[in-house]
Amino acid sequence: MKLLEERIKKDGQLLGEEVLKVDSFLNQQIDPELMKEMGKEFYRLFKDNNITKILTVESSGIAPALMAGYEFGVPVVFARKHKSLTLKDHLYSATVYSFTKQTSNEIAISQKFLNEDDNVLLIDDFLANGQAVKGMLEILDQANASLGGVGIVIEKSFQKGRQLLDDEGIHVESLARIASFENGQVNFVEED
Amino acid sequence: MKLLEERIKKDGQLLGEEVLKVDSFLNQQIDPELMKEMGKEFYRLFKDNNITKILTVESSGIAPALMAGYEFGVPVVFARKHKSLTLKDHLYSATVYSFTKQTSNEIAISQKFLNEDDNVLLIDDFLANGQAVKGMLEILDQANASLGGVGIVIEKSFQKGRQLLDDEGIHVESLARIASFENGQVNFVEED
Structure with a gap:
């Protein structure tokens, strides 16, 4: 998506x-107009x-997911992050390891928001090592829900997440794919 | 806002x-169409x-704030919640006490996203005791930014937050105002 690539070059x-x-446009300050265009692109x-539902993880996934949900006319569910979960009743949950922060979080949603239909x-927002997506796939599994695809705002293609999902035959679309960072x-x- | 009141009666x-x-429509599963209508109402x-910018707090404030930001054509900034902040360099921050959870959180934003202009x-999403709004007002103070108003999705008018803001002469608009809960x-x- 040209608009996003240009924005990354300008403000990343x-x-x-x-x-x-x-x-400055996605992870703390959000550009609503850009989110709208991203929502349209995910729909395209x-x-x-x-697609019957969109699932994301708080907080940075919410804005692009919401705008996509608006285009699809379907509800958006966001998984909450917890340091740890003592009580897992009525929840679907998974552990997500962050390589950047070197910490684990539990992500969870109420069981009432996903089912086999x-x-x-x-x-x-990002696909790097694929841990967050793996966590969401675990949640889909627990709910017996099917996967309609994976939409990513920014993919760091030099990390292993994309390959991992491709190997499983998953339909992934990333709005911007970064091959490398070189000399800033x-x-x-x-x-193609 | 009739649409929201009806939804609260139906699904709250x-x-x-x-x-x-x-x-089921705001705090974990989000109804994008309803958020869109709320954004339009905040704009009205x-x-x-x-208004030059919208400020909210993660995570449940993001969806209504984003749709409002789209209508206004201005950026949305969301404050992040932290259990504690050891390093406050380059941040505006405030402590927010939650009466419901009986815990304190720090909320913070990078200084680059708010200034005196x-x-x-x-x-x-909610106005109850007014603690989150008070925290955001502190952040505006630190940034020397001015307050253009306070927009709330659901106000619990029987708690003290609304009165507190009215007493300070702040322009508050709530899309739904709850007078009481009685017999479920x-x-x-x-x-008027």
Whole structure:
């Protein structure tokens, strides 16, 4: 998505070798107009997949997921993050390890919001090592819901998450795919 | 806002004497169409206030704030919640006490997202004792930003938050105002 790539080039900040900070339009300050365009793009990419619900993880996934949900006309569910869960009654939950922060979180949703009739589009802000998506897939499994696809805002293609999902035959679409960071520059994957 | 009142009557769950659960359309599952209508209503209510930015708190404030931001054509900033903050460099932060959970959280935003040129609409999902709004007002103070108004999705008018803000002459608009819970029924404030 050209608009997003341009925005990343303009406002993204590289920290070290692997971290891209986009808190000026996605992760803390949000550009609603850009989110709207992203929602439309997710709809274009997955509109034939019979999506009944969108699942994401708080907090940065909520804005793109909401705008996509509006385009699809389906509810959006966001999993909450917990340091630990003592009581798992009536919850679907999974453990998500963050390589960046080197900590684990539990993500959980109430069981009443997903069931076997749902065909779910997973949306997240970043795809790096694929841990958050793996956690959401575990939740779908527990709910016997089907997977309608995975929509990612920014994919770091040089990390292993995308390969991992491709290997499982999962339909993944990323709005921006980063091939590498070089000399403070972002290089995007060239699309055919 | 009639649409919201009807939805609360239909899908809201009363827990005990003071807690209203609306996780089926706002706090965990989100209805994008309803959020869109709420965004339009916030715009109608505050469109003459020269709003330059919207501030909310993660996670449940993000959806209504985003849809309002889209209508106003201004950025949305969400404060992050932390159990505690050891490092406050480059942050504006405030302590928010939750009477429901009986715990304190720090809320914080990066200093780069608010300044003295901003006229800010605060948006939150609930107004009960007013602690979250008070925290956001502290952040505006630290940034020397001005307050353009406070937009609330659901106000529990029988708790002290609304009175507290009225006493300070703050322009507050709530999309639904709950006067009381009686026998498992929600009673709304009668508007003139």
